[in-house]
Amino acid sequence: MVSAMEASTVAYRVLSLGAGVQSSVLALLLARKDSRLRELGYPQPDEAVFADTGWEPDYVYQHLDWLEGQLPYPVHRVSAGDLQANLRKGRTPSGHRFVDVPFYVTNEDGKRGMLWRQCTNHYKIRPITRHIRQRAGGQRGRPFPKGRHVEMWLGISLDEHARMKPSREPWVEHRWPLIDRDMSRQDCLDWFATEYPGRLLPRSACVICPYRSDKHWVELKETEPEGFQEAVDFDRWLRRSTRNPVRQVVAGRPYLHKSCRPLDTVIAEKERAGPSAVDDFTNECEGLCGV
Numbered sequence: 001m002v003s004a005m006e007a008s009t010v011a012y013r014v015l016s017l018g019a020g021v022q023s024s025v026l027a028l029l030l031a032r033k034d035s036r037l038r039e040l041g042y043p044q045p046d047e048a049v050f051a052d053t054g055w056e057p058d059y060v061y062q063h064l065d066w067l068e069g070q071l072p073y074p075v076h077r078v079s080a081g082d083l084q085a086n087l088r089k090g091r092t093p094s095g096h097r098f099v100d101v102p103f104y105v106t107n108e109d110g111k112r113g114m115l116w117r118q119c120t121n122h123y124k125i126r127p128i129t130r131h132i133r134q135r136a137g138g139q140r141g142r143p144f145p146k147g148r149h150v151e152m153w154l155g156i157s158l159d160e161h162a163r164m165k166p167s168r169e170p171w172v173e174h175r176w177p178l179i180d181r182d183m184s185r186q187d188c189l190d191w192f193a194t195e196y197p198g199r200l201l202p203r204s205a206c207v208i209c210p211y212r213s214d215k216h217w218v219e220l221k222e223t224e225p226e227g228f229q230e231a232v233d234f235d236r237w238l239r240r241s242t243r244n245p246v247r248q249v250v251a252g253r254p255y256l257h258k259s260c261r262p263l264d265t266v267i268a269e270k271e272r273a274g275p276s277a278v279d280d281f282t283n284e285c286e287g288l289c290g291v
């Protein structure tokens, strides 16, 4: 039996560009009309979309500017607002009093927890969905036209296959070209190092993302000390006063690091302990951050 998606036509093909390792390599392979991707049913996309929270490290924005110059198809940047400005007001992009980044928290009784992650939804999924819906001919307030759908290609690699999730929208079909092409994150790094020797291929993630592993924090500190210092200052600000807008909304003391200790202290300890003391980022499950 033919599924509803198989029976409908593709209105538009879009690459979700996180500007991290995997989606950057995928974007470049597609730009070069990679024969294996073409055999697997991946021609060039109509465009790539990058959702900007306004708070990525500078090296990610520099990499994105460079990448855009390498691609024959357009890169469209969308934004739901400024993550930092909203967090400092304890608000979401739509103005609700809510902290949408999954900070770690300690409660009065000493128990630890983590806040509910909604930032990916607010700053990535919603603005991308709004844009592609309009781009594919969907009209505001009306159902998406029948018999058409959007293909969204996501840069998830073999080793992160647990992050493959179907779209929440019935008119969007998610596809994973790197998985179909049997490429791991390391394969992507190796390919890039061969093709662009000496060029930095950064991981992407907001400066203050609590899903950063120790290894990723150390990388931020080494590659962009000012970005790391911003995260350290923000981490301190989170606990500075109970009048702080975040503390007004969140019960407990928030932290950026999973140990629920000040970020600079923990990372300095990890660095002294050496490479075996650090671990890696794969927590974000929607496949839109960190790839």
Ligand code: SF4
Binding pocket: 053, 101, 117, 119, 120, 123, 124, 204, 205, 206, 208, 209, 210, 211, 284, 289, 290
């Ligand atoms: S990178 Fe982290 S903080 Fe930024 S939107 Fe994704 S999960 Fe949230």
